Amino acid sequence: MKLLGGIEAGGTKFVCMVGSDPGNVRKEEQFPTTTPRETIDRATEFFLPYVQSGELAAIGIASFGPLDLNPGSPTYGYITTTPKPGWSQIDLYGEIQGNLHVPVAFDTDVNAAAFGEQYWLPENRSLDPFIYMTVGTGIGVGVIVNGSPLHGLVHAEAGHFALPHDWHRDPFPGACPYHGDCLEGLASGFSMSSRWGQSPESLPAIHPGWDLEYDYIALALVNLIYAYSPRRIVLGGGVAQHPGLHQAVRCKVRQYLKGYVQSSMLMDKIDEYILPPALGNRSGGLGAIAMADCKQLE
């Protein structure tokens, strides 16, 4: 049996996996994201034995961005303008392919997570469009339309949506280095830490910061519903693991929609509409393996 590789290339850590599907991951390793040279070398070493044995059919890369995903571009496969020191204009796709000489699929971490959640879960296969939103240190959105990740000029950047900001209730100016009080600037884990002086993990369940957080996430989801009319939304990431978050957000989404979108999924079955990731915190890596699975069939 042929094996597939998956790399979840995050700003904090890289996760590498080899396997064939979520039930058969042969080896998994994670290590901190240091310099591009060191980190890419370490990923290469992880996969090299499987390449040498002839078992590895393809690799998928699920990367932090922004990325150049335009196949006609001379910088296809590059991480473009990240604030992460040393990682701007890094040819992640080209380096991995050059080192390992197998077909490589390449997309954003969130597109890969969306793809994985749809690809590996039979009940999600027919749900189109399909959305994955992560709320962690940052906020990102992946979108699958007709079975393929949405690409255009670049890729979705809905983590930076402009949203209502009630300055009386929330005088925090926002923490996005580009936009200040965009969605990510108001509701990412980083912005919560900046606003409250403590991390989301340590913020007590009764702290009013949570109700504010639920409101921003719900407003973001409402805009995603208006934009794509998705058939399912998977809401993942570290902040979204806070107990009760999904239930509270579902309730607020319904409040904000005000009955405008006539669909029983929103009216009666929102518990089946906005869900935590079925693949847990492995959506990105297993999504990368799903992308590799498609790549080897090309």
Next chain:
Amino acid sequence: MKLLGGIEAGGTKFVCMVGSDPGNVRKEEQFPTTTPRETIDRATEFFLPYVQSGELAAIGIASFGPLDLNPGSPTYGYITTTPKPGWSQIDLYGEIQGNLHVPVAFDTDVNAAAFGEQYWLPENRSLDPFIYMTVGTGIGVGVIVNGSPLHGLVHAEAGHFALPHDWHRDPFPGACPYHGDCLEGLASGFSMSSRWGQSPESLPAIHPGWDLEYDYIALALVNLIYAYSPRRIVLGGGVAQHPGLHQAVRCKVRQYLKGYVQSSMLMDKIDEYILPPALGNRSGGLGAIAMADCKQLE
């Protein structure tokens, strides 16, 4: 040569066309949207001679909404919950097909307009995703991904985006009957008339209401850019015909993006990125004919 029919079914008027393409419209008629019975009968009469002569191959309907576009639904082709008196739960698709017995394509007015602008303009064919936003009495957004209008639970409703609302600058509470100060509630022609006590057509060019309007439209476009990463945005509708609006909006879109999306289209060529409709105010009707053209080939 086979002929195609197009119906632009608006809340104020219906426009019916028969032809083969934008350069060959044989007959065109418009009449006010009164009762469903009377209006649908009038559309039927318009097309009947072409059906009886055997010339009409198919009809496209570009309708005001919200619509049921789910082919598996018992109410497929219905206008669902419109506030327009008498038009809720009207089977527009079924009535037209039942009366005329030709294949009928059915979509929202804005999806049809987006489809028409892409279908009939060779230079737009490869621009994917492709967006049409109308700012008129109301606000609507049509989206083409991979050559097809985007459908999901329902269809895009991005006219109701939640957006930043600076209450100091703009104390108007918004005019959307559902959401108050959503995009449509703040920036539609109806909301401008409500806020200023005069219609957009009569609002002087130096009135500060225009600068406010440009800001809301630009924020909406920024959210559309973050959501879809479209390769082109067509901005149409009566309000968008205000002289200088496109130029002012382009400038504000760039300001709000803050250089975040790395694309030469946004950085250097935004004049080719946000454009008025090439088909003028006939995008909807000619889009309906484009839909009919595809339908007859099915």
